[in-house]
Amino acid sequence: MIHSLTAMSKRDELDLRFSLVFKVDEGGILLREFLHAKGISKRTLTATKYDGGDIRVNGIERNVRHLLHSGDEVSIIFPPEEPSPGLLPESGHLTIVYEDEALIIVNKPAGQSTIPSRDHPTGTMANIVAGKFAKERLPATVHVVTRLDKDTSGLICIAKNRHIHHLLSEQMMKFGFHRQYIAFVEGYVEKDQISIVQPIGRKDGSIIERIVREDGQFARTEVEVLHRSEVDGLHLTKIGLILHTGRTHQIRVHMRWVGHPLHGDDLYGGSHGLIGRQALHCAMIGFLHPLTNEKVEFRCDIPLDMKLLTNTEIN
Template structure:
């Protein structure tokens, strides 16, 4: 199978640039990735092999042939249905159901969302490894982003570091929860590998509750929250709402009322510049039936 290929024309402003500078600056290829391309891929100028130290001229056609990607040896390809929201040569956007892990674990090696994506890749002849951009807890539903190949993953990671990926969640919490920003550090608890808590020595975590409206469900007042994450700490929304005294409905790990069989949290949308074009794109995952409380 062939790996990913990228082709661009050298502009007037890029005349006399070296191949290496063109690749890292114009094409956004990391230096580590460029080394891998040198050894396992190829760079062509006007159809001919070129050295990374060679000089380019205006109008040259530069084609980068990325190395073939192979999944981890212990990664199992699982066959099954995927709810695909969007797909192109750079991205795969999937709607994850509740009750499914995002990535495999030692105890559950073959039925995570990533296993099903790999199964889909094999079925479609897509020659890439798994590059998951945002993970969701097992019982959180909604939108998960996969970068199709290493370059897409590198560019998406840069966007994450620059806070350019705007992620919105819908959540149900008991009582009346006003719109607000929660800026409280989160770290691991002293008694559990899994649980997190607000603690002064934790990592900075910022959660924006943008909108809140109350509904009546389960014979009580509940707030439906529109939440934007600024950071992406483990269990961040769950921990911050528990810190406010309004743990998510169904989130028994953080003392939420067991009114649902899972925490009432849904990854609803993501907005970011497309890694290939820079055009701002938006993807949405509809609220699943078990969270339609109105």
């Protein structure tokens, strides 16, 4: 359970709806204004009122015009959520790195889609997380905060409630999440550190491929060489990357732009000599926890197929 000086979330055995509890430090404020100051949007308050939620002060149901006093305890019980019609709950394996009442961090394997699509309606990470929620009788749906391409492995953040999703999404827009990736690119990257600041946009005539273009969206990627190696005659550079923006295919586009496409990434010029997918892994994700406002970081090691790309170190 997550606790803080100002709020905590809880699910008891009788009521599994997501809830938050706040202590009032200074009185003389309307309940509506107090909740807004705690990040509860007007839309969320409306949904809470009409869709099966509840707002209580010292255990008594109150409307948003109630005047609060110092020492009051305010509880907001969010309405139950239903999975969208296109999200079929399924059973399956999850590698859970962290979980609490607000969110879940999952290590996604390569080859698995994050969310359902027309081509991949089942077997996705979201389908399996929805199945986990259903098994646990949680009245929640899957809110994906960070997603990865189907063939990229690594950490994904999922919120368990639309309010938590809202808080994390706002944080991403204002400050960004701290995300570190590991990749293997083709050729030897000469400089040990590179800062790539190039706008990215959709390639004309394609619904998938992105390119560097002047009218694209601002994108910044920091690159650090970890080591250079030769595997079966192929020159590879293992790099660490930090994303300051989150554009679609940002790492893949930026690395092709500097002449070092990801190994296995045939969409952006890489070859398939040693691995059957782009050699890219999200190894770390960090952000401020939406309830405690404390910095949290989660890490996971690269998978076996990428470890096999480190046979002979050059320097």
